[in-house]
Amino acid sequence: MADDRGVREYIAVAAIPERSSSHFELGNSRENCGYATTFMASPQDACALNFTAFRWSFDRNVSVPYPLLARRTHKWLALVIGFQALIWTMSGLYMTAVHIDIIHGDHFIRHPEATPITARELGDPIAAAASVPGAQSVKLHRLLDRPVYIVTSRSGATLVDPRTGARLSPPSEAQIRQLATFWFAGMEPLDKLSLVSDLPSEVRGRKPPLWRAEFGGWNKPTLYLSPETGELVTRRHELWRIFDFVWMLHIMDYQERENVNNTLLRLFTWSAFLMAVSGAWLLLWSFSNRRRKPRGE
Amino acid sequence: MRIPSLLLRRIHKWIGLVIGLQFVIWSLSGAMMAWLDMKEVAGGPSRAAAAAPALSAASAWPILRRELDDIPITNFAVRPLLGRYVFEVTTPVGTMLFDAASGRRVRVDAALARTIAAAAYAGNGHIIAVRKIPEITFAVREHQLPIWRVDFADDENSSYYVSASTAQLLERRNDTWRIWDFFWMLHNMDYLSRTSFNHPLIITVAFGTMWLAITGFYLLFRTAWKPDVRALKRRLRKRR
Numbered sequence: 001m002a003d004d005r006g007v008r009e010y011i012a013v014a015a016i017p018e019r020s021s022s023h024f025e026l027g028n029s030r031e032n033c034g035y036a037t038t039f040m041a042s043p044q045d046a047c048a049l050n051f052t053a054f055r056w057s058f059d060r061n062v063s064v065p066y067p068l069l070a071r072r073t074h075k076w077l078a079l080v081i082g083f084q085a086l087i088w089t090m091s092g093l094y095m096t097a098v099h100i101d102i103i104h105g106d107h108f109i110r111h112p113e114a115t116p117i118t119a120r121e122l123g124d125p126i127a128a129a130a131s132v133p134g135a136q137s138v139k140l141h142r143l144l145d146r147p148v149y150i151v152t153s154r155s156g157a158t159l160v161d162p163r164t165g166a167r168l169s170p171p172s173e174a175q176i177r178q179l180a181t182f183w184f185a186g187m188e189p190l191d192k193l194s195l196v197s198d199l200p201s202e203v204r205g206r207k208p209p210l211w212r213a214e215f216g217g218w219n220k221p222t223l224y225l226s227p228e229t230g231e232l233v234t235r236r237h238e239l240w241r242i243f244d245f246v247w248m249l250h251i252m253d254y255q256e257r258e259n260v261n262n263t264l265l266r267l268f269t270w271s272a273f274l275m276a277v278s279g280a281w282l283l284l285w286s287f288s289n290r291r292r293k294p295r296g297e
Numbered sequence: 298m299r300i301p302s303l304l305l306r307r308i309h310k311w312i313g314l315v316i317g318l319q320f321v322i323w324s325l326s327g328a329m330m331a332w333l334d335m336k337e338v339a340g341g342p343s344r345a346a347a348a349a350p351a352l353s354a355a356s357a358w359p360i361l362r363r364e365l366d367d368i369p370i371t372n373f374a375v376r377p378l379l380g381r382y383v384f385e386v387t388t389p390v391g392t393m394l395f396d397a398a399s400g401r402r403v404r405v406d407a408a409l410a411r412t413i414a415a416a417a418y419a420g421n422g423h424i425i426a427v428r429k430i431p432e433i434t435f436a437v438r439e440h441q442l443p444i445w446r447v448d449f450a451d452d453e454n455s456s457y458y459v460s461a462s463t464a465q466l467l468e469r470r471n472d473t474w475r476i477w478d479f480f481w482m483l484h485n486m487d488y489l490s491r492t493s494f495n496h497p498l499i500i501t502v503a504f505g506t507m508w509l510a511i512t513g514f515y516l517l518f519r520t521a522w523k524p525d526v527r528a529l530k531r532r533l534r535k536r537r
Contacts, residue, residue, distance in 0.1 A: 075521055075522070076522075079518075079521075079522055082514060082517070083514075085320075085324075085510065086507075086510050086511065086514055088323075088327070089503065089506050089507045089510045090507055092323075092503050093500070093503040093504060093506075093507050095494065096494050096495055096496075096499045096500050096503050097495075097500050097503075097504075098495075099495045100493075100494070100495055114371045114372070116369030116370060116371055116388075116389070117369070117370050117373075118365070118366070118367045118368065118369065118370060119361070119362045119365035119366065119367075119368070119370060119386075120362065120366070120367065122362070122370075122373065124356050124358040124359065125356075125358065125373075125375045125384075126352050126356035126358060126375060126382075126397065127356060127358075129352045129375070130352070134351070135351070135352045136349055136352070136377065137374065137375060137376045137377065138352075138374065138375040138376075139372075139373070139374040139375075139376075140370075140372060140373035140374065251331075259335075260330065260331055260335055261331060261332075261333075261334060261335055262331075265331045266328070266331045266332060269324060269327045269328035269331045269332075270328045270332075272324040272327070272328070273321070273324040273325050273327075273328045275324075276317075276320055276321045276324045276325075277321060280317060280318075280321060283317075
């Protein structure tokens, strides 16, 4: 069959090591320009091209037609895309195999049932907010079972006693330590407690400063608490950090790790799709050819 | 019992076909999700809430406090809602809203839901329908009933969802999101609920893909690229 020559040639180029050996070469000897001459206006043009451009070059003795050059380009492109596809697969496997609730750290955080409170125990929240200039909202919160109002204004959050309406001072280091160990449900001891204003990238986008409570063990569970209110802002651990890293690899945004619309990703995903589809097509086509052949002859 | 080779081959072939097909789907859905603008998927431009007035001195809390009496409260907040303030009282049976100045119960009816949706909407379509949804759909799968759905007549067929209990704007959905969500489903292989990417099916297929990818990559590298690398090395050695 005449029309499967293309595929055969493709397989031959990809599969026969010695014939397909190629290498980068800067500059060329004159006879090497030969193969290009049929496609160029003159041999001089071809050689000019060879001498000025850093170009693909093949074995000196083999004359290679242009389509083969395209195939070799395709082959090397496939190596790059294929490598990324491998990264996609491995990062994808990690993200699917480790449950997202574990990644979120739900298992080492206490989930206390909020003890109900009655309205009679709560003073006027609007009067309480009056002590904070520019207050915009109030919410009931519990610090180690003690009910407090958190009054939020544009400049931050303030603790207010819900019974008296008096402003409370922000939690001390000792209180933060107590809160951190209260929230942490794991067995490991608190290793390090520090107030960080230069936030690490694992809490990018949050408002500094934050209390950082790091616990021991291989997983290094880390809690971040608000210095204004003692609220648990977020938690991190090694499995989360790995997730964040493979997520970066998966979406190919190596700086901010959040832009899923970046050009590099768009380029690679469409290339991967084209490669997958053309690969599937080639595969089906070669199979159907093989099957049809005996019948045809 | 010995499994015949032919059967093994067939199994291998069909697993390969399934994984290959899923690889095509993954690359297509991934490409589509990278292609669709995430800002549009998230609902597109919206109007910022009007600046809330200062928390007023007039407070209906003393009245409300008497009214609520000893009802157990699990959560309590004062927050702005369309230029006024409301008390949001959560009890074990549900959430209630009260006007902070008058103490009157605020019920999230169709008119209020319409106003909340319109206040956040930055497009130029008008509202064509406001209705309570009878059951949770894909668009609001992370929320709980009761929910108002407010439909706009625009190019994107925008639908805003407002909670009928807390008056919060829950989701802003549009056609871009609907397309995105379809590909998200294909990518995550959670065809029924579209929520989880941690189910046995996807883990199994992902593992199979990785195994195929690693072995295939190694084989392909040996036949396709290694000779080139070797030739390059030879060439460099000759240069030296």
